[in-house]
Amino acid sequence: xxxxxxxxxxxxxxxxxxxxxxxxxxxGLTGRLYSDTNDYRPPIHFFHAHHxxxxxxxxxxxxxxxxxxxxxSAWVKTINKADVTEEWLDxxxxxxxxxxxxxxxEVRQGAPYITLSQRISNGTARTLCSFEAFADRGMxxxxxxxxxxxxxxxxxxxxxxxx
Ligand SMILES: [Zn+2]
Numbered sequence: 001x002x003x004x005x006x007x008x009x010x011x012x013x014x015x016x017x018x019x020x021x022x023x024x025x026x027x028g029l030t031g032r033l034y035s036d037t038n039d040y041r042p043p044i045h046f047f048h049a050h051h052x053x054x055x056x057x058x059x060x061x062x063x064x065x066x067x068x069x070x071x072x073s074a075w076v077k078t079i080n081k082a083d084v085t086e087e088w089l090d091x092x093x094x095x096x097x098x099x100x101x102x103x104x105x106e107v108r109q110g111a112p113y114i115t116l117s118q119r120i121s122n123g124t125a126r127t128l129c130s131f132e133a134f135a136d137r138g139m140x141x142x143x144x145x146x147x148x149x150x151x152x153x154x155x156x157x158x159x160x161x162x163x
Contacts, residue, residue: 004065019101019112039106045125050097055086074129
């Protein structure tokens with residue numbers, strides 16, 4: 001699988017282990033019939049530094065990085081605009097990109113989602129898209145959420161270290 005150096009350096013195994021190793025917190029969920037499972041793990045938004053801009057991600061996808069292409073194509077579908085130019089993208093979506101993990105509740109979700117986020121000017125994260133990571137007979141596949149009809153499965157050599 002063709003990948004850029006930024007995607008090749010992404011250690012998904014360490015991310016998942018670090019997310020799971022966080023001290024569980026109260027879920028904050030309440031209800032008459034609900035007992036808090038106290039197993040919420042907060043998000044890790046800025047785990048792996050990725051491209052400096054959205055346009056950098058787009059160009060890497062165009063140069064042939066299959067993982068960048070997955071991120072780019074999953075995200076750009078969410079833009080409700082016909083003429084998306086690089087100038088508009090640079091002006092509208094400022095901030096460095098990071099790979100990370102979503103917050104998650106163990107009894108509900110079992111594992112965090114892998115997120116592509118952008119650090120915006122106030123230091124917080126704007127999640128661009130989320131993916132489910134799963135292992136299948138010796139390989140790691142990731143697929144976009146929630147589009148079942150549009151599942152793109154990419155085998156990542158960098159992620160094969162999980163097996
Ligand atoms: Zn890439």
